[in-house]
Amino acid sequence: MKKVELHLMGPHQRAKYEALAGVLKALAHPTRLFIVEELARQGPRCVCELTERIGADISTVSRHLALLKKEGLLSTTKQGTMIFYHLRFPCVVNFLECLHSALAEQMEEKLHLLLKQVGEEQGVY
Amino acid sequence: MKKVELHLMGPHQRAKYEALAGVLKALAHPTRLFIVEELARQGPRCVCELTERIGADISTVSRHLALLKKEGLLSTTKQGTMIFYHLRFPCVVNFLECLHSALAEQMEEKLHLLLKQVGEEQGVY
DNA sequence: CTTCTATTTGCAAATTTAGCCAAATAGCCA
DNA sequence: TGGCTATTTGGCTAAATTTGCAAATAGAAG
The missing domain is CATH 1.20.5 (Single alpha-helices involved in coiled-coils or other helix-helix interfaces)
Incomplete structure (x- = not known):
């Protein structure tokens, strides 16, 4: 017989909330929100162009983009040496x-x- | 004449994204997401009841709730010595x-x- | 091959966050 | 008043995040 810890959050639910939190965490940063809206408004942009608008080090911007991509919010395409980031869920x-x-x-x-x-x-x- | 730094994010925009990020950050935690859904599903709950379901220290839960409230997502009402938290935007x-x-x-x-x-x-x- | 340019990665410092225990607070009831 | 329960706060540690600089990669073009 299964012992019923009546209302404790189970591991399945836990996993769901962790996945969700991952995505939300990726969104929860001013620079990253700016990026998301910029891509929604203007379409795909390369790292350097976004960097200009943001005014932080390019490595920082690159990391923000990588995080958004890791969480599935962005995708990339290459054109020559430039990499364009796309918003996957406008x-x-x-x-x-x-x-x-x-x-x-x-x-x-x-x-x-x-x-x-x-x-x-x-x-x- | 206003000098036009053509596309740099302005302080107004910046403030907007910081406020938004604050709310998203409050949501971006497994326990806090659980709380939000629990309140949406079951209606107002007191700290101790949520604590039971979450299985963390009550002080930890209290802090999560305080953060959600600070960001405007929850409100509270008292009933005796208990404090009930409500989801403000179901x-x-x-x-x-x-x-x-x-x-x-x-x-x-x-x-x-x-x-x-x-x-x-x-x-x- | 060498030299650009665009981007990513290694690293370290500063800051923030999460968690628990213990102590403080607040309201109820006897 | 004193004890009891629910909740919050202080203090601390461990872990995660953010950032810029410098170095590494990758591709384009001379």
Whole structure:
């Protein structure tokens, strides 16, 4: 008989969440987000061109790209000595935009709360 | 006259990507993903209940929850001495599911490629 | 072959993150 | 008040991430 540790997360679930976390981690960096949106907006770009726009060392940019590729978000093609990176799932930017607008709302809420507080304080004195 | 560094990422854009990255980083951890799905599926839960399912130290879980809350993904309500965490944007799980199925497809592709390679090698010898 | 250019990799320093234990806090109840 | 439970915080260590510089690779062109 199988002992039922009633609600403990199993190894299968664990693996699923680790894979997901890998992809999300790859996205969770300002430079890498910029890269993803740039590729979505402008189409495939080579390392040097992206590097220009980012303003970091080219080796750093190369590493960011490698990570995104490793997690399956980008693919590459060669043209001469240059390597072009492609966004494999353009739909991720939809999610990013959605998240961004939710963020904007949230910031506004916070701002309102803050303003209200300040207003009340001024009212008191 | 404004000097145009033609395509360098500006501070405004930078700030946007940093905020987005903050939220994504909060999501990018197996335990925190589990928490998010658990709250989506089962509704608000207290720290101790989540801790049971996760199997880590309660202080660790508490910190994960604090991070998710700090990034605006969760909110809290008190009931007696217990604190319940709520998922503020249940829609994030849609994205997670979408991402997960894309991941599954990708793994399958890789598997096929691998199998094909093995097949070819066997054919050669 | 030599010399470019584009890209990746080795390495080390600085920073961040994750985890646990122990201690502090907060609210409930007797 | 004092004890009990739920949660958070401080402190610490181990591990992972990020970054730039320098060196290695790979391909193109003279």
